[in-house]
Amino acid sequence: MKEPWLVYTVEEGVSDHLNVKGYLRGRREFSRRLVRRLNAQGKIYLNDQPARLKDLVRPGDRLVVFPLEESLLDVEGAPQVPLLYEDEELLVVNKPPGMVVHPTRAHQEGTLVQGLQAILQSRGMMRRVHLVNRLDKDTSGLVLVTKDPLSHQRLSKLMGEGRVTRSYLAIVWGYWPSLRLELALPIRRQPGHPMRREVHRDGQRAVTHVELMERCPLASLLEVHLLTGRTHQIRVHLGAIGFPLVGDELYGLGKEEPIGRQALHAHRLAFPHPRTGEELSFNAPLPGDMQELWSLLKEECP
Structure with missing residues (x-):
């Protein structure tokens, strides 16, 4: 069997009626689904013996959880992925525009996830990575990824509670009317x-919260903060009120655009670490194509 993933020593003061399932769900915040998957694969051991979920735990007991067996993606032709940060649980990537984050029917190769799996597999780490946030193919910027399902579960919960800050820089057509x-x-x-x-x-x-950074009669540079995470949320919201993203073919003005993608960049991520609780914050500056675009638009303003 593989090396243990997690090792716990049961604390003093636990209930006499606490079982393995209750300990993992209550004390260690495992989701019901994760406990079910671990149990189905026989990955939970109590005092060096295969555990049943109904087995009672006592102070001093040793509870060991082994990694799940997960299907891995084909990493042949995987792209180079620019890592900003890595630790035992997390990866933070500054995704370039034009890269799909996860394989789809239309994009089977060259995705961000395959690039990250290739990095881990080159180190002998045969594990699947898990996306916490996703970006559209032509949106650039920060993507948060975990190396294990428990960290993913915890960060997804934090995101649902509004404790993961996601901020974007956007260039839109039109003179933005307010500061906030x-x-x-x-x-x-x-x-x-x-x-x-x-x-x-x-x-x-x-x-969506929007703050004005710069503006001219032709276009505006905005900082956009997501409080929810609907598909295309920024693009839909800004387009719906008459300020579509420059370069957005799906929600834009239907005219020839001066950039080959929507002018949207995920520039800031901040969140508590899923294991330590330490507050982490990452920034990715405006990419070159959007810098050039903004300079061009300002020059064309009357």
């Missing part, structure tokens, strides 16, 4: 379209 603005516009799939979303009263809750 909150957009609380529900979003749903657009009927009859395979990709587009739309603002609609029957949609899911979606909240």
